[in-house]
Amino acid sequence: MSQANDLSVRIEDSPEAPQVSLRGEVDLRTSPALRTQLLELVGRKPKRLIVDLSHVEYMDSSGVGTLVEIKRHTDRKSVRMVLVNPQARVRSLFEITRLEKFFLIASTIDEALTL
Amino acid sequence: MKPAIEWEIGSDPESLPAVREKLCAFARQCRWPEACTHDLALAVHEALTNVIRHGYGNVGGQPIRIRISKCVTTEGVEGIEVTIRDFGRQIDPASIRGRDLDEVRPGGLGVHIITQIMDSARYEPAEGGGMRLTMQKCPAKLVDPSSAST
Secondary structure (H helix, E strand, O other): EEEEEOOHHHHHHHHOOEEEEEEEEEEOOOOHHHHHHHHHHHHHOEEEEEEEEEEEEEHHHHHHHHHHHHHHHHHOOOOOEEEOOHHHHHHHHHHOOOOOOOOOOEEHHHOOOOO | OOOEEEEEEOHHHHHHHHHHHHHHHHHHHHOOOOHHHHHHHHHHHHHHHHHHHHOOOOOOOOEEEEEEEEEEEEOEEEEEEEEEEEEEOOHHHHHOOOOOOOOOOOOOHHHHHHHHOOOOEEEOOOOOOEEEEEEEEOOOOOOOOOOOOO
């Protein structure tokens, strides 16, 4: 597990579907390091990239921007990026920025593996 | 009326969580519901992020003054006013606007978030340099004191 400021990032590595579990805040302070970690995973060209947002308490436009950028990378590499269980505050941010349809969102990890 | 709070922070991302905590505490004391409190903190966070990035070009340690107070809007509704004063780059207020969201790309979302959340947001060049942003928001309803936990 790595930790950057108030965000912990746990990666369950898998050649086909790595799972990234985030806990804490994804914001201006923490999103640059997260971006680097996610890009590294996308570079391995798995079939899926699962990002569990269940325990993300706070996200700002930097965090959303990072997810948009990673999604674009995954699209170019034919990797399916699935976000899991964003909490109400994060969902609200996706709605404000009209990105709730842009992201593929699952309720559970199991669902994310089938979407 | 609850007195205004004024303080100064440095233009560092590490300053932002404490600002959010202070704002949330102020809004809760004004009996704001939690969702509105969070939205207010997010809008101010985005405004400060813009100051750090664009006003000061990501140079840390530069002064940003914040003022929070209760206000009464032109419609006679009680709300909270937040003023953010920086001493960075001055820009034409007319050039500050959210981007077209139909174009999905990273970045440029902060102003859109601010204008979506706040009831009003006015940018103006400040005397002596820098910019001043004055924002107001009124909650849809207040928390009933008898049901409030604090």
